[in-house]
Structures are given as C-alpha cells and as structure tokens.
Amino acid sequence: MRNALLVISLIAIFAFFLYVAVNPGDLGGNTGDHLIFGEPRYSDMDDYFIHNGQNQTGANNIVTSIVFDYRGFDTLGEASVLFTAVLGVGVALRLLRRDKNDE
Amino acid sequence: MIFENLTQVLLLIGLIISAYLAIKFKDLLACAIALGIFSFLLSLEFYVLQAPDVAIAEAGIGAGLTTAIFIFAIRGTSRWEVEG
Amino acid sequence: MSKIVRTQASFLYTFVLIFGFYIVAHGHLTPGGGFQGGAVIATGIALVVVAYKFDEIKRRIKKTSLTAAEGIGLLSFIIAGISGIGVSFFYNWLANSGLLFGESVTYGINPGYLNTAGTLPIMNLAVGIEVLGGLGVIVLYMLHFVKGGERNAA
Numbered sequence: 346m347r348n349a350l351l352v353i354s355l356i357a358i359f360a361f362f363l364y365v366a367v368n369p370g371d372l373g374g375n376t377g378d379h380l381i382f383g384e385p386r387y388s389d390m391d392d393y394f395i396h397n398g399q400n401q402t403g404a405n406n407i408v409t410s411i412v413f414d415y416r417g418f419d420t421l422g423e424a425s426v427l428f429t430a431v432l433g434v435g436v437a438l439r440l441l442r443r444d445k446n447d448e
Numbered sequence: 449m450i451f452e453n454l455t456q457v458l459l460l461i462g463l464i465i466s467a468y469l470a471i472k473f474k475d476l477l478a479c480a481i482a483l484g485i486f487s488f489l490l491s492l493e494f495y496v497l498q499a500p501d502v503a504i505a506e507a508g509i510g511a512g513l514t515t516a517i518f519i520f521a522i523r524g525t526s527r528w529e530v531e532g
Numbered sequence: 533m534s535k536i537v538r539t540q541a542s543f544l545y546t547f548v549l550i551f552g553f554y555i556v557a558h559g560h561l562t563p564g565g566g567f568q569g570g571a572v573i574a575t576g577i578a579l580v581v582v583a584y585k586f587d588e589i590k591r592r593i594k595k596t597s598l599t600a601a602e603g604i605g606l607l608s609f610i611i612a613g614i615s616g617i618g619v620s621f622f623y624n625w626l627a628n629s630g631l632l633f634g635e636s637v638t639y640g641i642n643p644g645y646l647n648t649a650g651t652l653p654i655m656n657l658a659v660g661i662e663v664l665g666g667l668g669v670i671v672l673y674m675l676h677f678v679k680g681g682e683r684n685a686a
Contacts, residue, residue, distance in 0.1 A: 396639070399637050399638075400628075400636075400637070400639055401627070402624055402627050402649060402650065403627040403633075403635070403637045403648040403649040403650055403652075404560035404561075404648065404649035404652050405560065405561050405642065405644040405648075406559065406560050406561055406562065406563065408563070409560050409649075409652060409656070410649075410652065412565065413565070413651075413652050413655045413656065414622065414624050417613060417621075417622030417655075418621065418622060420655075420659070421609065421610065421613060424605075424606055424609055424659060424662055425606065427662070427663065427666050428602065428606050428666065434670050434673055435669070435673055438673045438674070438676075438677045441677065442676075442677055500563035500564070501563050501564060501568060504555065504564050504568040504571075504572065505567060505568045505571055508568060508572045508574070508575050509571050509667075512571075512574075512575030513574060513575055513578055513667055513670075513671065516575075516578035516579075516581065516582050516671055517578075517670070517671060517674055519582060520671075520675055520678050521674065523678055524677070524678035
C-alpha cells in the first residue's frame with residue numbers, strides 16, 4: 346500500500362515537472378518569464394567570452410580561461426573549500442581513532 | 449541524430465536500472481559497484497551532452513574515488529545489510 | 533586483494549598517472565584542467581591503495597608528503613594570483629608578454645600551443661597538485677582508520 350502510494354506520487358511529480366518544462370507559462374505568469382527546456386536565455390556575456398577570451402588570456406580552452414582568469418576568485422574559494430574539507434576529515438577520523446584506542 | 453537520441457535513451461534506462469539495483473541489493477559491496485556503474489554511465493551521458501569537463505570530473509571522482517572509499521567503509525564495518 | 537588485481541594495478545598505475553598529468557598540463561588547450569586532472573591522479577593512488585597490502589602501502593605512500601602537496605598547491609595558487617596585484621588580484625600579467633607561457637594566440641580555430649596562456653598553466657598545475665594531495669589523503673585516512681582499528685581490536 347505504502348509502496349503503491351510512493352510510486353503514484355513519484356509519477357505525478359515527474360509528470361508535473363515534465364509538463365512545466367515543455368509548456369512554460371501555462372500555470373500563470375507571462376510566457377516570456379519562463380524558459381523552454383533546452384533553450385537557455387541569451388545573454389551578452391557569453392558572446393564577450395567567446396570573442397575576446399583567446400586574445401585576452403591566450404588560452405584556447407574558453408572554459409579554463411573563465412574558471413581561472415575571469416572568475417579566478419571563485420576558484421580560490423573552491424580550492425579553500427576542498428582544503429577545509431580534507432582538514433575536517435583528518436581531524437574527525439583522528440579523534441574517532443583515539444576514542445577507539447582508549448577503550 | 450537518431451544515433452545520438454538512441455544513445456541517450458539507452459544511457460538513461462541504464463541509469464535508472466543501476467540506481468534501482470544500488471537500492472535493492474542486500475550485498476553492500478554489490479551496491480558500491482552498482483553506484484560506480486551509475487557514475488560511469490552518468491559521465492558518458494555528460495559526454496554525449498557535450499560537457500567533457502564535467503564528464504572527466506564525474507568519471508574520476510564518482511566512478512573511481514567514491515567506489516574506493518565505499519569499499520574501505522564496507523571493509524571496516526559489515527558486508528551484509530542488516531534488517532531493522 | 534588477489535594477485536591478478538595486484539598485477540593489473542601495478543600495470544595500469546603508470547598509465548593513469550600519465551593521463552592525469554597530461555590533463556593537468558594541457559588544461560588550457562583541451563577539456564579538463566587542474567581539478568579534473570588531480571582527480572584522475574588521485575584515482576590512480578586509490579587503485580594502488582585498494583590493490584596492495586596495508587603494510588606495503590604504509591611503506592610506499594607517505595601521508596605527510598600528500599599533506600605537504602596539498603598545502604604547497606594551495607599556497608602556490610594564491611601566490612600566482614597575488615603576483616598580478618600590480619593591476620588587480622588574479623590579473624593575467626604573463627599573457628601575450630613574450631615571457632614564460634607568453635606567446636599570443638590568434639582568434640579562431642587553431643591547434644593551440646603549449647607555450648601560451650600566461651599564468652593559467654601555473655594555476656592549473658597548482659590546483660592539480662592540491663587536488664591530488666587532498667583527495668589522496670582522504671583515501672589514505674579512510675584506510676588508516678579502518679585498518680588501524682582492526683589491528684587494535686584483534
């Protein structure tokens with residue numbers, strides 16, 4: 346009984362998301378505010394990167410030139426997040442191991 | 449175009465099957481292997497969707513490192529799932 | 533693990549490492565970069581760690597060296613960012629300058645040359661070293677926790 350309810354609710358939620366993704370704006374609001382699935386919004390920034398990335402950074406890989414040059418500060422944050430995560434794992438496992446040895 | 453669509457449909461069916469198996473198995477080692485297969489199929493799907501950066505990261509971390517860490521955790525605890 | 537797994541691991545280990553360093557070194561030309569290449573190298577480390585016996589791993593791979601790699605990687609990444617502080621933080625002052633990694637690139641589709649992109653390859657290398665140290669040390673911590681606990685319990 347519970348499993349059948351679970352499956353039915355999952356199918357309903359999936360169908361709802363699929364309907365909204367294919368027919369945006371049917372549930373109120375302007376059609377222009379919603380994006381059709383698979384067609385992201387056009388912006389000027391990506392054209393700027395594509396046209397000037399090679400000349401300004403000298404890298405053929407535009408993704409790397411964005412990640413390490415235009416948005417380098419974000420990468421610094423990501424690297425420090427990884428550093429902090431490893432620090433946390435080390436501290437936690439060391440403490441657990443000490444508790445285990447004490448018993 | 450037909451080939452691409454067929455590949456995507458097959459990959460998605462494989463994703464659902466491997467995710468279901470990862471939940472359903474009682475042998476936790478088999479669960480870890482099923483999760484590794486899930487990550488590998490997901491990286492292939494990323495590659496088909498033309499995101500090779502994400503595909504490499506997914507294949508390295510999801511299929512390689514996570515499986516190894518799960519195997520260590522299973523080695524340290526018990527191999528079979530206990531009811532209740 | 534069995535002898536088959538050990539033989540395969542010691543055979544594949546070098547190839548995985550070379551592939552990872554290739555991804556790191558060509559981060560500004562081909563898909564991938566520091567994070568992805570570091571993850572691939574850490575996968576190679578995890579392969580060896582899974583395949584071999586605990587005492588052999590303890591003798592071969594030192595935890596302190598991986599921790600040092602992590603620290604050195606993050607530090608050199610920050611230094612590479614600070615080195616352009618004359619204009620702004622993370623300014624790419626080596627690009628198109630004619631110095632190390634300083635050749636200019638024409639707009640459009642071209643094969644790409646390794647000696648370009650300014651500070652990007654240096655940052656790629658720094659992040660690659662940091663990620664390989666960090667993810668490798670997580671795997672080693674898990675192994676030491678599991679195996680050390682077993683030994684004390686037995």
